[in-house]
Amino acid sequence: MKIHSIASYVPDHCVDNLAQAATFGETEEFVRTKIGALKLPKKTATEQTSDMAVRAVQKLMVKTELELDAIDALVLVTQNGDGHNLPHTSALVHAKLGLSKTMAVFDVSLGCSGYVYGLQILKGFMQASGFNNGILVTADPYSKVIDPSDRSTTLLFGDAASATLLSKLGKWELSRPRMGTDGSGADNIMVKDGRFSMNGRQVFNFAATVIPKEIKSLLAQEGLQETDIDSYCLHQGSAGILDAIGKRFPAVKDRFVNRLLNTGNTVSSSIPLLLEEEIQKTNINRILISGFGVGLSWASMILTKKDF
């Protein structure tokens, strides 16, 4: 099973992050260099997580010209589903898209590591089930739980959704992943009494210490050098976190993609938003992806263009 195509949905309505930062006394310099996002897309009040997922899948269908009844499985990564997460939001996506009743549909509850986990889960599930086409959807709108008066989180997160088609006909092969969990740090990123909270320093420490080691271990596992990777698509936590990780790879620092500017941190959608563009580039043959966050949880893998 390989990645065939990726599509995304980013809401039109955006919060002006410079204006928002100014209300907290933060400078433009801070927003540009540490946060990285000047605009943060937000879903409308009536738009559901399932609506965002549907929009992403519809765009994928147009892009791939795939018929809806050719889909064998749909997996949705979210921790902010519709209502109270019962029923699972992927079932609502299934209904809104009018998908076949003979297909498998389920949610995966993970945050920023969710896309990499989701790829591996769906790939294994499809192989074991003899499926041809599976869609991995990410839609985790943090605007549902962010407190706009919390300066440590409200400047970081944007809403977005993505849909990735995995198929035998895809071009991008998935390597064996590296995954990890440190549940002792679970309370560093959590929703409590309906409000999202994050210990910025601990999350920064975690990302800056664990992820560089994970990347190095993954490269060693796959017998590759840092320079063998054309593009490093890491979870877009913040510009400061990306810099802290990138500076530990001085030889390839310029290959670490930072595309926070118009979206901010979109949780499990941040990696597929990058990949949607990166896999179109003719000079990109090998991509390292790494997601990390809620849990604490992390997962990394290498994508290689077929026949490269």
Add this chain to the structure above:
Amino acid sequence: MITTEQIHSIIHEAVPAVDVSKIDPNTRLREYEIDSMDFFNIILELQELLGKEIPDEDVDQLRTVASIQEYFQKNGH
């Protein structure tokens, strides 16, 4: 013992725009336009030098160059 030069070097690495020669050892680093995320970076480097995790509740003891030296002494460096 962590030297003033070592601390200045860590600050310079984290925030190259700051002229470390002008940092007063008893003035809070925040006064030198070192923002919260720069501070995370500085603490991370100090932690690596110390060889152990600096708990959240100790971070307030690391706001000036002098207090960083004092903290390292207290913790066996």
